[in-house]
Amino acid sequence: MNQYHNPDSATIQQIVRRPQMDTSTLAAIIGDVFDNIEKRKDEALIEYTERFDKIRLSSLQATSAELVGAEHALPMALKTAIQQAYKNITLFHERQRTESIKIETQPGVMCWQQAVPIDRVGLYIPGGSAPLFSTVLMLAIPAKLAGCSEIVLCSPPNMHGQIHPAILYTAHLCGVTKVIKAGGAQAIAAMSIGTESVPKVDKLFGPGNQYVTAAKQKAFEKGTAIDMPAGPSEVLVFADNTGDPAFIASDLLAQAEHGVDSQVIFATTKLDLIEQVLAEIKQQETQLPRQEMTSIALEHSHAVSFDDVHTAFAFVNEYAPEHLIISADAPDQYVPLIKNAGSVFLGHYTPESAGDYASGTNHTLPTNGHAKAFSGVNLDAFFKKITFQQISDTGLDNLGPTIIQMAEAEQLQAHANAVKIRLNRS
Amino acid sequence: MNQYHNPDSATIQQIVRRPQMDTSTLAAIIGDVFDNIEKRKDEALIEYTERFDKIRLSSLQATSAELVGAEHALPMALKTAIQQAYKNITLFHERQRTESIKIETQPGVMCWQQAVPIDRVGLYIPGGSAPLFSTVLMLAIPAKLAGCSEIVLCSPPNMHGQIHPAILYTAHLCGVTKVIKAGGAQAIAAMSIGTESVPKVDKLFGPGNQYVTAAKQKAFEKGTAIDMPAGPSEVLVFADNTGDPAFIASDLLAQAEHGVDSQVIFATTKLDLIEQVLAEIKQQETQLPRQEMTSIALEHSHAVSFDDVHTAFAFVNEYAPEHLIISADAPDQYVPLIKNAGSVFLGHYTPESAGDYASGTNHTLPTNGHAKAFSGVNLDAFFKKITFQQISDTGLDNLGPTIIQMAEAEQLQAHANAVKIRLNRS
Numbered sequence: 001m002n003q004y005h006n007p008d009s010a011t012i013q014q015i016v017r018r019p020q021m022d023t024s025t026l027a028a029i030i031g032d033v034f035d036n037i038e039k040r041k042d043e044a045l046i047e048y049t050e051r052f053d054k055i056r057l058s059s060l061q062a063t064s065a066e067l068v069g070a071e072h073a074l075p076m077a078l079k080t081a082i083q084q085a086y087k088n089i090t091l092f093h094e095r096q097r098t099e100s101i102k103i104e105t106q107p108g109v110m111c112w113q114q115a116v117p118i119d120r121v122g123l124y125i126p127g128g129s130a131p132l133f134s135t136v137l138m139l140a141i142p143a144k145l146a147g148c149s150e151i152v153l154c155s156p157p158n159m160h161g162q163i164h165p166a167i168l169y170t171a172h173l174c175g176v177t178k179v180i181k182a183g184g185a186q187a188i189a190a191m192s193i194g195t196e197s198v199p200k201v202d203k204l205f206g207p208g209n210q211y212v213t214a215a216k217q218k219a220f221e222k223g224t225a226i227d228m229p230a231g232p233s234e235v236l237v238f239a240d241n242t243g244d245p246a247f248i249a250s251d252l253l254a255q256a257e258h259g260v261d262s263q264v265i266f267a268t269t270k271l272d273l274i275e276q277v278l279a280e281i282k283q284q285e286t287q288l289p290r291q292e293m294t295s296i297a298l299e300h301s302h303a304v305s306f307d308d309v310h311t312a313f314a315f316v317n318e319y320a321p322e323h324l325i326i327s328a329d330a331p332d333q334y335v336p337l338i339k340n341a342g343s344v345f346l347g348h349y350t351p352e353s354a355g356d357y358a359s360g361t362n363h364t365l366p367t368n369g370h371a372k373a374f375s376g377v378n379l380d381a382f383f384k385k386i387t388f389q390q391i392s393d394t395g396l397d398n399l400g401p402t403i404i405q406m407a408e409a410e411q412l413q414a415h416a417n418a419v420k421i422r423l424n425r426s
Numbered sequence: 427m428n429q430y431h432n433p434d435s436a437t438i439q440q441i442v443r444r445p446q447m448d449t450s451t452l453a454a455i456i457g458d459v460f461d462n463i464e465k466r467k468d469e470a471l472i473e474y475t476e477r478f479d480k481i482r483l484s485s486l487q488a489t490s491a492e493l494v495g496a497e498h499a500l501p502m503a504l505k506t507a508i509q510q511a512y513k514n515i516t517l518f519h520e521r522q523r524t525e526s527i528k529i530e531t532q533p534g535v536m537c538w539q540q541a542v543p544i545d546r547v548g549l550y551i552p553g554g555s556a557p558l559f560s561t562v563l564m565l566a567i568p569a570k571l572a573g574c575s576e577i578v579l580c581s582p583p584n585m586h587g588q589i590h591p592a593i594l595y596t597a598h599l600c601g602v603t604k605v606i607k608a609g610g611a612q613a614i615a616a617m618s619i620g621t622e623s624v625p626k627v628d629k630l631f632g633p634g635n636q637y638v639t640a641a642k643q644k645a646f647e648k649g650t651a652i653d654m655p656a657g658p659s660e661v662l663v664f665a666d667n668t669g670d671p672a673f674i675a676s677d678l679l680a681q682a683e684h685g686v687d688s689q690v691i692f693a694t695t696k697l698d699l700i701e702q703v704l705a706e707i708k709q710q711e712t713q714l715p716r717q718e719m720t721s722i723a724l725e726h727s728h729a730v731s732f733d734d735v736h737t738a739f740a741f742v743n744e745y746a747p748e749h750l751i752i753s754a755d756a757p758d759q760y761v762p763l764i765k766n767a768g769s770v771f772l773g774h775y776t777p778e779s780a781g782d783y784a785s786g787t788n789h790t791l792p793t794n795g796h797a798k799a800f801s802g803v804n805l806d807a808f809f810k811k812i813t814f815q816q817i818s819d820t821g822l823d824n825l826g827p828t829i830i831q832m833a834e835a836e837q838l839q840a841h842a843n844a845v846k847i848r849l850n851r852s
Binding site for chain 1: 814
């Protein structure tokens with residue numbers, strides 16, 4: 001880890017800068033994928049799956065027998081754990097439901113706002129060696145709670161044409177309406193355009209590699225909403241002089257095992273804590289299977305100490321971490337200083353892993369500094385808010401002159417006329 | 427207007443398709459603007475303003491003397507109207523404030539969500555013959571209510587280096603912190619990158635021409651959030667057999683005067699209402715100053731009749747209009763059928779103009795079918811929701827085994843270890 005003490009603002013700008021992911025070189029590839037799916041739909045999707053996942057599928061959709069059967073393929077302990085996480089995530093997201101609001105802004109002028117579920121959503125779950133069933137929980141639970149009528153999940157099959165039973169089991173548990181065996185940019189293109197097997201969706205959610213990310217950008221340009229721009233996962237651990245080196249090291253390592261491009265930052269107001277944390281990392285690392293990966297991730301990571309706590313949090317907010325851990329006996333004192341973060345973990349017994357899996361909060365969070373303006377996935381992400389208004393004839397008598405005055409000042413006579421014609425009638 | 431009766435689904439797909447705005451041809455121009463602003467900051471901004479707005483400014487920022495002085499340049503009646511609109515918009519947006527939510531998902535596991543204002547926002551107000559001060563109200567009021575600390579407004583100056591007093595007056599009234607005399611793609615680039623005079627912002631809001639739209643897309647790619655993708659303004663008027671032809675015609679014309687690319691749709695369950703509305707349009711049009719523009723907009727517009735009300739609303743939802751007017755004696759019966767719309771206007775005395783200016787709802791709304799997944803600008807658009815969690819040692823005793831089970835099933839040993847190391851200590 002690179003070490004800094006009271007860095008100046010130029011250095012801070014360097015530290016907070018994430019590695020740029022340039023997806024523009026992928027534009028031609030992604031453009032072809034979209035064109036191909038647009039023209040040949042399922043046929044193209046089946047061909048891409050054969051090329052990249054090494055299996056020619058006769059049917060893209062997972063059958064209900066596969067979904068139901070997955071339950072028997074999982075150990076009981078894992079199912080119990082998934083059910084506990086399901087329960088907590090459901091509780092926290094259900095609590096986020098907002099009531100519709102209504103107000104008479106002036107006599108006879110009623111205005112209200114109503115949350116209406118997005119009709120059709122698409123969830124992308126990456127493949128790879130480990131089945132990311134936790135992301136199924138994080139995306140499908142709020143989709144179901146919101147009342148989305150179509151919840152499509154795409155995930156690449158293995159070379160036997162199967163999706164991991166933990167993903168199928170979780171999808172079934174959460175009420176996913178259709179599981180499609182397709183991955184990569186072609187899955188994103190299929191959900192954004194629609195094919196014979198894959199419903200066209202209104203909004204896309206979920207993580208993925210650079211091809212998936214570029215495809216989501218393309219889908220956004222073409223009119224499909226997306227959850228948020230993606231980037232490598234990050235953690236920033238802040239500790240004061242009550243920070244626990246072993247716990248901090250374990251959290252930094254947990255982040256580092258996500259990949260060599262993971263961002264790991266340690267900020268502290270206790271200078272000598274850095275050495276202790278580094279020593280702990282060294283020791284714990286030897287017991288972890290992904291040591292090669294974690295060492296590379298830690299090489300380009302930063303440990304920063306500050307004499308002043310406000311300067312430290314100015315840095316935290318400038319970095320705007322996806323995950324922010326506050327390692328302190330009395331973490332509450334720092335909460336008012338937090339302006340930008342995706343999800344915050346307070347105190348010694350609140351590891352990021354808790355929120356990654358099972359405490360109830362969502363783990364799909366803004367990376368790459370986007371926490372300055374983006375929220376993580378939450379119940380609201382599956383709704384749009386529609387405003388309504390109803391004005392009585394008396395209401396328009398009251399409000400009309402204001403509207404006419406403003407419309408004429410903006411030189412929009414027909415806007416004024418739509419009011420005048422009504423005032424003349426009443 | 428093109429007329430259809432009970433169109434089949436292929437025809438509906440044609441009707442709902444908006445003219446594609448291809449901004450990819452602008453990519454090179456916009457790329458240059460961003461590069462130029464990045465390198466030469468204010469100097470570049472001043473040059474662009476000289477080239478496009480025909481004035482070489484010595485200072486980009488409007489002075490407080492200009493802001494305060496604007497009040498004296500406006501007629502009292504217009505100021506009173508703006509103040510009434512200000513009051514209504516404030517009431518409706520303040521009502522949208524959400525409380526932070528907190529829940530103990532299981533014993534010892536506290537999760538909460540808190541809305542934190544986006545620190546710095548940038549509002550773009552286009553120039554042109556008419557001053558769009560109403561958009562200043564729609565963007566600056568919720569920004570101020572949310573508590574954004576920096577509210578930057580960019581609008582192009584006239585050839586005398588001035589911004590229209592109605593814009594300055596409204597900006598001052600709403601608490602805009604900085605008014606910058608700059609327009610076009612260069613203003614968007616400046617707010618997204620930051621210059622000596624223009625603060626770098628976290629999120630960009632506001633309408634604009636194709637250059638502004640392309641620049642907002644570019645800013646989004648480079649990491650600045652934006653309110654929503656933009657497109658030409660639209661209205662869909664639905665009427666049952668109680669629809670009022672004169673009122674309907676006035677609303678369609680109000681939409682058509684926005685520009686030749688405006689989208690105007692009339693849908694009805696009363697076939698012969700179409701002829702009556704067309705006759706009314708013909709008559710009212712002659713009294714309006716922008717007749718040339720409205721006729722072109724109406725030429726590529728559609729009037730569609732349906733025998734069945736559910737089919738009619740399937741069409742409405744597929745079109746997903748920015749503005750939806752329900753022209754009926756008893757409009758409430760149709761509210762449950764509305765799935766996709768930006769803002770809805772119910773009953774005979776609720777013209778779109780009311781919401782455009784002064785009733786209290788926002789007029790910055792999703793166009794181009796984006797109402798399927800996007801909300802209009804609202805108070806929440808100026809916040810991000812941060813989740814927090816705090817787990818006690820007993821809480822982790824309870825939840826820990828679930829986390830470990832799931833982390834190991836996803837082959838993330840360091841994630842499991844961050845829990846184990848804590849459980850071993852407690």
